[in-house]
Amino acid sequence: MSTAKGTRFERFKEVSVDGNVGNEMWKLPVNYYQVIIIGAGMAGIGAALRLYENGCKNIKILEAKKEAGGRIKTIPLQNGFIDIGAQWIHGTDNNCLYRIAKEHNLLSDEMSEEGCGLYIRDDGFVFDSALVDEVNFELGKIILECEKFIDESTFPISVGNFLEDKFETYIERSKSDVEMKKELFDWHIKFLLVDNSCSSLEYVSAKEWGRYNGGPEHVNLKNGYKSLVDVLISMLPNKVLKYSSPVSRICWSNNKNCVRLYCVNGEEYDCDHVIVTVSLGVLKDSPNFFQPNLPNKMRETIHSMGFYGIAKIFLIYDVKWWNANGFQLVWRRKRKLYGSKKWLRYITGFDLVYNQPNILLGWVGGEGVPAMERLTETDIGLHCTELLTRILNSTVPNPSKVIRTKWMCSPWVRGGYCHITPQCDKTNTGPLTLSEPVFVGDVPRILLAGEACNSKHFSTTHGAFESGQMQAQRVLDYLK
Ligand SMILES: Cc1cc2nc3c(=O)[nH]c(=O)nc-3n(C[C@H](O)[C@H](O)[C@H](O)COP(=O)(O)OP(=O)(O)OC[C@H]3O[C@@H](n4cnc5c(N)ncnc54)[C@H](O)[C@@H]3O)c2cc1C
Structure with a gap:
């Protein structure tokens, strides 16, 4: 494999001769890497590993947060852990992450199921199974x-x-x-x-509904999903990762010989190829991220694809007080909720948590997510206790602690994961058009990766990992 096409020095010389490129001064020197990856979630890690393992070692991951994982975050709790982001590996067949996790003995024998336990209505009626x-x-x-x-x-x-x-x-x-x-x-x-x-x-597009082909299994990791992130990160040298480095602008153009990245902390980086793994939510929310903007088709894709929120609420009790396998919450259609409690209608139910006998996990979707994220954890606990007390018609203790997620208002995520919309059907856009590289001449300059770039496994961790690997492979193929 060759290294970059043209040496670093030659390219800098060309740029400095131009002096002004566009409206900005292209000043020297800056940190140069052959490939820079933005984001250390599963897609970024997948991309870095594929490059590194294939000899492309002049690479850097710039991550906004203080740690890797992105939408994977395991929190130690009560001699165990909880996963506030992804928690399961979906599917065991042809799943690269399942394979790696198995090789490293990270998997639990116990799989989870969703929607278990009693189906109870808001008036306490229990549905016949x-x-x-x-x-x-x-x-x-x-x-x-x-x-x-x-x-x-x-x-x-x-x-x-x-x-x-x-x-x-x-x-x-x-x-x-x-x-x-x-x-x-x-x-x-x-x-x-x-x-x-x-x-x-x-x-949600009916036409594309059958495209997703993730496996049905919900495989647990013995020590939380972060254990898999840690194993993957340990395969890279420490120096590849740079934390607390949010990128604010990606400057590129047809007449520049590299891409320049500007970080919020004032640092600047140059690279030949940039693999951008920020979420679709972040892309939607950052109209000036790319300067100049991305080609029309990619912008149309970002606009057309859907990205909304989901949330988890962990109710942590000193003692387990329930006997059921979970509570699924059903509402009478005519039952109204008012004010700050309207969000309760969007809780699907409270599930049991793997290896945490004293914790109930509530799942929230739809409009309930932003409404819940605006409340305090104390209020969320009180609302849930009131609801459980009413439907179970018995005194339910207040949780000793409540932990809820705030993925939708996180500036580095902006929601849960992507979905394919009817607008994608109309504009003929989707993960494939999102992952189309932006070429300058024959050079793949900008490549988007992440769960939203995977046409078959979008929304999943393994889909994100695969998309990072696919984009890295495109760079390697070019460099060959
Ligand atoms: C609550 C929840 C539960 C889920 N459960 C599951 C599950 O059980 N199984 C499953 O397979 N999937 C699950 N998912 C989906 C899964 O977490 C994601 O699909 C996957 O982790 C996405 O990985 P990614 O690398 O594409 O993006 P991310 O994980 O979002 O990584 C992108 C990274 O980019 C960083 N970043 C953003 N902006 C910048 C910037 N400007 N500069 C530098 N860095 C930046 C972010 O901090 C982040 O680390 C869940 C998601 C949520 C929210």
């Missing part, structure tokens, strides 16, 4: 049916639209329990808002 299973089965069939549109030229407007229509048909056929079936349907919609990190299923 046969009815829960029947509605679950119907919804499962409908969701599976939605996968067939991938190869069709006509398709429903959205997943939300398709589910509503199909469920209506099922309800028309139903002879009993119609209202309860509708209430359970609403629970599934709420669950899907979390699963797809969207504000409404009207914003």
Whole structure:
């Protein structure tokens, strides 16, 4: 493999001869690396490993935060841990992260399931498990049916639209329990808002629904997801990573021989190739990040793809007070909530937590996420206790501690993960157009990576890792 095309000195000479490039002075010297990766989440780590292991060692990762992992964050708690970001490896077949985690003995034998336990309504009514299973089965069939549109030229407007229509048909056929079936349907919609990190299923493409092919398993890591990040990071020399270095601007153009990065702390870097792994949420939120802006198709993709929030609430108790395998919260359609408590309707339920017997985990989706993020942890604890006390019709203790996530207001994430929208169908955009490199001549200058750049495994950690590796491979192929 050759190193960079042209030496560092030659390229600097060319730039300094130009002096002024665009409106800015291209001053020397700055830190130069062959490849700079922005972000030390799974995509950034995947990219760095692929480059490093293939001999491309003049690389740097610039990470905004003080630690690696991005949307993976494990917090030590009560002689164990909780994962406030990603917690499971989804799928065991052909999953690169599953394989690495297995090799390093990081996996637990215990897999998790979602939506377990009692289905309880806001008035304390407990649903019969046969009815829960029947509605679950119907919804499962409908969701599976939605996968067939991938190869069709006509398709429903959205997943939300398709589910509503199909469920209506099922309800028309139903002879009993119609209202309860509708209430359970609403629970599934709420669950899907979390699963797809969207504000409404009207914003999820029915055409692309079948594209995602992640495995169904929820594999736990014995010591939390960060243990896998630590193993991967240990395969890189320390000097590759630079923390607390948020990049504020990426300057490139057709007549510059490198990309210049400006950090918030005043540092400047030059590189031949930049792999940008910031989340789609950050890209949407940073219109001046690239100067000049990205090509039209990429901007249209960033605009068209969806990125909304999900949240977790950990209720930590001194003593376990429940006997169930979890509580799933169902609401009567006519039941109204007011003021700061409206967000409660968006909690799907409280699940048990792997290896944490005294903790309940609440999942929040849709509009409940920003509303919850605005509240204090004390208020969240009080709201949840009031809700649990009412539906269980018994005294429920206040949690001794509440930990909730704030991914949506984090400036380095801005939400949960991406989804493919009906707007993507119209503009013919999606992960593939997002991951199309920006070339200057034949040089792949800017390459976006991250979960939103993976057409089959978007939204997942392994999808992020794979996309980083894919973009790094594109750089390696160019350098060969
Ligand atoms: C609550 C929650 C639960 C989830 N659960 C699962 C799960 O169980 N399983 C699963 O597979 N996936 C899960 N996911 C999704 C998964 O976490 C992500 O898909 C994946 O971690 C994304 O990795 P990434 O590298 O693409 O992005 P990120 O992890 O967001 O990494 C991007 C990095 O870029 C940094 N950055 C941002 N802006 C700048 C800047 N200007 N300069 C420098 N650095 C910057 C960020 O700090 C971050 O470290 C979950 C996500 C959330 C929010």
